[in-house]
Amino acid sequence: MEHRVVITGMGIWSCLGTTLDEVRDSLYTGKSGIAFSQEHKDAGFRSALCSTIAQPDLKPLVPRNLRQFMPEEAQYAYMSTRQALENAKLDIDYIAQHEVGLIFGNDSTAEATVNAIDKFRDFHDTAACGSGSIFQSMNSTVTMNLACLFKLKGINLTASAACASGSQAIGLGSLLIRNGLQECVVCGGAQEANMFSVAAFDGLQSFSVREDQPSQASRPFDRDRDGLVPGGGAATVILESYEHAVRRGAPILGEIISWGFSSNGDHISTPNVEDPARSLELCLKNGGVSPDEIGYINAHATSTKIGDAREAQAIARIFGDRRVPVTSTKSQTGHEMWMAGASELIYSMLMMKNDFIAGSLNFENPDDDTACINILPECQEVHFDMFLSNSFGFGGTNSTIIVKNL
C-alpha cells in the first residue's frame, strides 16, 4: 500500500530571513540577500559577491559540549529544524515515543576541515585538532548533529548530490514514507557560507563579477547574466504520511505528489537538455500529473550562461507552449547549493500558501535560448495549487519535486 506524503512543518534560515514570515515578505517585496564581501576580496577571490546570512547564537540553546561538534552548516540546520518541528507541532515528548527519521542534503565541510588540518600542520600533533573536528568535518555532520540534538530514532542519512542534495533528500524521505518504511522524516538541506567552501568554485570563474551592483548580479535567464553568486543557510521540511499527520492532529500544508530524478551520464559541469528534461518528465509521470496542472515552476537556474539555457530548453521541451510561469528565487538568494532544493521548496510553498509568485529579479531580456519559457520578472498576485521545483547539480545529478496545495 502506498501512503500519501504531506508537509506538516517548515523552517528556514536564509539570507531572506530567519522566520517564515520574514522570508515570505522578502520574496513578496523582491528583497535581494546578496552583498559584496571585502573579506572575500582581500583573500583573493575573483568575485567577492555572496549572500549575507545572520549568524545564529546557539549558546543559550545548545550546551557547549554538544555545540563543539557543530560547524556552521549544522548550526543553520539546527535553527531551521527547531522552527520546522515547532511549525509541525512535533515536540520532544512525541519524538521520544515515535520513530522520526532524518535525511538532509549536505556536500561539504570545508571550513571545519581546513581549520582542523591547519592546527594539525601547525602543531604536528593530532590532538591539537580538538574534540569537535572529526564530527564537524565529516560530510554527514548535519545529520549526526541533528539526530543527537533532537533525539531522532528513525533513518539517519545525509544525501550528497551536489546542488541537488536538498531536493534528493526530500525525494528520498518521501519515498520512504510512501512505501511505509517511515511515518515521519525530517528532511532538508544545509550549506556552509564561509569563503573556504567556495574558493575553488570561484577559481572556475563561475561567479558573477558584477561587484558594483550586488543586487543585480544574480540574473537567471537574463541575456546579460555572467555567473552565479554563492549563498548558504539551511531549510527543513517535516514530511509525514497523511494518516500519521491526521492521527496526531498536525497542520497539513501541502502534499509531495512525486519525485523525479535522472543522471546526465555526461560532462561533470556542463549540463545537457535531454537528461534534466527526463527528470521533469519522470516526476510528472510518477505523480500522474498533466503539465496543465502545474501552476508555477521554481527553476534551478543559477544565472550561468549554459545552465540556464539548458534548463529553459528542458522546461520548454516538457511544457511546450503552455506558458507556465517560471522564476528562479536564486535571483534573490544566490545559489544556496546543497540547501537549494529544500529552501526553494519552502520559498515555493510560501508563495503557494500566500497567492503570489515572486518575480525573477533582474530578468530584463531573454536571449535566444531562454525566450522559450514564460519567465516572470515581477511579483504577481496569483493563486496556484501545484508547483514543480527543479534542482540540478555537478556530475549531472537532476531532481524534480511536485507539490500540491492542501
Next chain:
Amino acid sequence: MTREEIITQVNSLLSDEFEVDAATFAPDANIRETLQLDSLSLVDLVALVQQTYRIKIPVTELRGIQTFANLYDYIESHLPAA
C-alpha cells in the same frame, strides 16, 4: 610568567572555552568535574594548552592532572624558557 599570571590566564581560558564561571575554580577542585569534561572534551583541554603555551600533554601525563593545581604545576614546569 609568574605562577600567579599562569593561574589567572589559565582560569580565564578554561572559563571561556568550557563556559564555566571561573569563580567555581579552586586549586584542589577536580578539574574534570568542575569543567564537566567527558572523554571528548578532555581532548579540548589538551588542545587548549597546546595552542596557548605550545606544551604537549601526553596521555600518561594527563592521567596525573586531576586538580586545577595539577594543571598549573604542569604548565609552569613545562613552559619554554623565556
